[in-house]
Every structure is written in C-alpha cells, then in structure tokens.
Amino acid sequence: MRAESLKGHLDALVLAVLKDEPAHGYAVIEQLKLRSDGAFDLPEGTVYPVLHRLEAEGLLSSSWSTVSGRKRRVYKLTRRGQGTLARQRDEWKSFANAVQAVLA
C-alpha cells in the first residue's frame, strides 16, 4: 500500500472506526488493520497526529482512562464528527466512481 494513496482519506477511515464505539489510539490502529484485512497497517506516527487534529477540529472528544496500569486516551465521535463522517462517505463514493470511470 503506497503511502500517498491514503492522503485525504484517512480522516474518514478514523471517523468510521470511532463511529461504532469509542476507542483509544492503539485500538484504532488495530481496528483499521483488522477491518481492511491487513491493508491499512499504519504506524503510530500517522494515526496519533490525526486523532489530535480531529479533536482540535471538534470532530472527536477524548478522555483519559487507565486499564490494568496503562493509560489510554479514549476518543469518541462528536455530533459534528458524525455529520462530517456522513459527508466524507459521500465524497468517497463520488471520488471512487470518478476514478473507476477514468480507469475503466
């Protein structure tokens, strides 16, 4: 998976993972790998900054929790995040269709 391909789509992927249920960063990474069947095996240096940015934009909110001695920052979608996710989904659809049309 080339790195550049992901650009501009990662936000939607992260939001989509957090839509089902709140999760901490490390779990988001695992979920992305799991759901994509290994295609998205993202380094922490990619995902953590995204979470911070999305929170700064008000699409996520976070709170700290400690599980078996380890600190986790748990993120969940805000109302605005839900709206943005819906929009991003639509954008993905039209983008994918457009690419498909040109490649076909």
Add this chain to the structure above:
Amino acid sequence: MRAESLKGHLDALVLAVLKDEPAHGYAVIEQLKLRSDGAFDLPEGTVYPVLHRLEAEGLLSSSWSTVSGRKRRVYKLTRRGQGTLARQRDEWKSFANAVQAVLA
C-alpha cells in the same frame, strides 16, 4: 472534490487516459474532466508537472507537433508505462476495497 483526495492516484489517471491514444497536455485535462463527468477539473499547474515527471520516469515519451499554429507536446505511453498502469490499477482496486471495508 477535495484536493488531497487525489494524491497518489493522479499518476494512474493520467496513464489511463494516455493508454487509449496519445494526447497533449491540454487534451489530457479535458479527457479527465470528460471521463469523470466533471469530477476531475484539474488546473494546468497540476497536470503539466505530472506529465514531466512521468516522462522523466520513463513511463511516457513525448514529441512536439504543431496544429493550426499552436505547438503541442504529445505524450504516449511507453512499454514501462503500460506495465505501471496495470500495477496501479490493481493497487487502486485493493485500496478501494480496503476503504470500502472500513467505511461500511
């Protein structure tokens, strides 16, 4: 269409347009717009550098021609370009599937 979405996919799109028949830069831009039903309305400052880069990488070859007083640089796919296009198509497929899987 957000700008960042295109990143990492533009090469494949340009190669795909030139696969059918050789074309000059301006025509590539028009083809992209046409085939994508208006979704890819790319500025010249985006496409021309890509053509130069693809030629530098040996995926395209170009030659000048003059049509009704206007100079055109006509690009066509090299053998290597064909191979790369095929590979990019496959990559697009798995990428699109992976995104779909996560978003769904």
Add this chain to the structure above:
DNA sequence: CTTGACACCTAGCGTTGCTAGGTATAGCGT
C-alpha cells in the same frame, strides 16, 4: 531481567497537488 506487546507523544522530512504568475497563437465579436 530482557524481550515484546501495549500505549502514548512529536520534530522534521518528502511527496505532491495547487496557486499564481508568466508566454504565445487563433478566432471571434465590435
């Protein structure tokens, strides 16, 4: 008592699409 998984973080890099500016010809309307 070291190794690996878990869990977080950030400075700086590299790629790449876009903005904004430039040059030049052809054809149209006024």
Add this chain to the structure above:
DNA sequence: ACGCTATACCTAGCAACGCTAGGTGTCAAG
C-alpha cells in the same frame, strides 16, 4: 484595429499530510 476567450505551454513556491525516527513508560512472559 482591438479586446476577449479558448487553446497551449511552463515554473517557483506554498500547503497539506503521512511517515520516519526518535522518545517515554507499563505489563506479562520466558
């Protein structure tokens, strides 16, 4: 004649963003 639009090319520098590479610390297993 003159301007305007479409055609056709080009490039310097900007901005966005995923990744590299480094850092901190806890816990369980061997």
